[in-house]
Structures are given as structure tokens and as C-alpha cells.
Amino acid sequence: MSRTPLISGNWKMHLNHLEAIQLCQKLSYELARHRYDQVEVSLHPPFVDLRSCQTVIDVDRLEFKLGAQNCHDQNQGAFTGEVSPTMLAKLDVTYVIVGHSERRALFGETDEIVAAKAAAVAKQGMTPIVCVGETLEDREAGRATNVVTTQLRGSLAKLTRAQFETLVVAYEPVWAIGTGRNASPVDAQDMCARARRVIDEIRPGTGSLVRVQYGGSVKPVNAPELLGQTDIDGALVGGASLDATQFARIVNAAR
Ligand code: 13P
Numbered sequence: 001m002s003r004t005p006l007i008s009g010n011w012k013m014h015l016n017h018l019e020a021i022q023l024c025q026k027l028s029y030e031l032a033r034h035r036y037d038q039v040e041v042s043l044h045p046p047f048v049d050l051r052s053c054q055t056v057i058d059v060d061r062l063e064f065k066l067g068a069q070n071c072h073d074q075n076q077g078a079f080t081g082e083v084s085p086t087m088l089a090k091l092d093v094t095y096v097i098v099g100h101s102e103r104r105a106l107f108g109e110t111d112e113i114v115a116a117k118a119a120a121v122a123k124q125g126m127t128p129i130v131c132v133g134e135t136l137e138d139r140e141a142g143r144a145t146n147v148v149t150t151q152l153r154g155s156l157a158k159l160t161r162a163q164f165e166t167l168v169v170a171y172e173p174v175w176a177i178g179t180g181r182n183a184s185p186v187d188a189q190d191m192c193a194r195a196r197r198v199i200d201e202i203r204p205g206t207g208s209l210v211r212v213q214y215g216g217s218v219k220p221v222n223a224p225e226l227l228g229q230t231d232i233d234g235a236l237v238g239g240a241s242l243d244a245t246q247f248a249r250i251v252n253a254a255r
Contacts, residue, residue, distance in 0.1 A: 167211075172214075
């Protein structure tokens with residue numbers, strides 16, 4: 001089963017709209033030196049940068065897919081400060097990260113909330129990138145697999161079978177995010193394979209279709225080995241996605 005690798009840059013709360021345009025352009029320049037038709041690349045800038053990035057991708061005909069980092073589960077309403085799935089779809093957003101560990105830990109997002117967001121994103125024809133991952137405490141207590149399994153069951157509960165077929169799941173161990181300490185390729189492979197089996201249990205026949213990314217301190221130096229694992233279909237990259245040269249090297253490692 002061939003799954004096109006997806007390398008996603010999660011810019012988190014970095015870069016204003018002018019800096020965002022610059023990074024899109026620098027990145028297209030870096031990637032022009034490589035062939036990456038076998039890899040999909042998505043960029044996830046802050047909400048306020050989306051329109052600028054959409055314009056530059058469109059006008060300069062860049063090969064990137066536009067992504068968002070979060071959204072609300074309702075399409076409109078009295079939800080001060082929130083952004084809806086329909087607003088994102090209108091901006092040609094293709095991928096929306098939901099349930100990132102920072103949203104779970106800092107903004108109280110439960111599996112139930114993540115499930116509602118994932119379903120709302122998929123309903124608008126976009127693809128959710130559903131994030132799961134254990135904390136260091138979970139891992140040291142030997143419950144990493146259980147935690148990830150529970151998160152998957154809860155967070156994917158509202159998706160239809162057809163929506164599973166295009167789904168992206170990102171396994172991001174919390175202890176590896178922003179720490180410079182990535183999961184070993186063997187451990188990352190084990191958990192991504194496990195995630196695939198759980199997905200197949202939830203919706204039989206879809207395990208081999210869903211793309212499972214690894215995230216957590218992915219850098220040019222560790223990308224080739226991580227991306228070379230059978231069940232790792234791409235990377236969700238934080239820090240290194242803010243540097244065009246580093247991100248392009250990670251994209252190149254996925255070919
Ligand atoms: P880092 O690549 O900075 O560890 O961040 C990973 C991440 O959280 C991507 O969503």
C-alpha cells in the first residue's frame with residue numbers, strides 16, 4: 001500500500017503575516033532545488049497569516065498545501081475569538097491540526113472536543129491531522145500504548161468510514177516536543193504501527209490507508225531514519241519548520 005508522505009510545518013505562534021510570506025517564498029526557493037513530487041508539504045501558519053500565505057501560494061503557484069493549527073467545531077455563532085471550519089475552507093485550507101498536545105494541555109481540549117473538531121473539519125471537505133501522544137510520566141509508568149489507544153478511540157469517534165480513508169494521524173510524544181529529544185526510530189515505528197492497528201480496529205480496512213506522521217524534535221539529522229520506518233508516513237515539524245533550509249532538508253529526506 002503506497003501512502004504519499006506528508007511533511008507538515010506547524011509554525012505555532014510564530015511569524016507575523018509579512019514574515020510568513022517571506023518564509024513561504026524562501027521555502028519554495030529551497031525546494032525548487034529538489035524534486036518533491038513524491039511528497040506532500042503542508043504549511044500551518046497562525047490564523048492571521050492564512051490569507052497572506054494563501055495569496056502567495058496561489059499567485060506564485062507554489063506546491064504547498066495550506067493548513068491551520070486549530071479551529072472551532074461550529075461553523076458560526078457567539079464564540080468570541082474562535083475561527084470556524086467554513087472560514088478555513090474558504091481560504092483553501094486543506095489540512096487542519098486538531099488535538100495538538102499544546103491544545104490538550106494548555107487549553108483543556110478533551111478527546112470529546114477533539115472528536116467534534118475533527119468531524120467538523122472533515123465535514124467541510126478538509127482533512128484533520130489528529131494528534132495523539134503520551135507524556136513522559138505516562139511512558140515511564142508503562143502506559144504510553146494505553147494512553148495513545150484511548151486518545152485515538154476518543155478523538156476519532158465521530159468520523160465516518162469515508163472520512164477515515166483520507167485521515168492523517170500524528171503521533172507526537174509530549175516529551176519529544178520542543179525538547180531536542182526525539183523518540184528513537186524503533187519506538188516511533190512501534191507506536192505508529194500500533195496506532196495503525198487501532199485505526200483498523202475502529203474502522204476495519206482503513207488501517208493501511210491512513211497516514212500516520214511522527215512529530216517531536218524532527219530535524220534534518222534524524223529525519224531520514226525516522227521517515228524510513230515502514231509505518232511512519234511523514235512528519236509534523238515544529239521548530240525546524242521555521243527555518244527554510246532545515247525544513248527543505250526534512251522534505252527531501254521523505255522522498
Ligand atoms: P518540535 O518539532 O519543535 O519538537 O515540535 C513538534 C510539534 O509540536 C509539531 O506539532
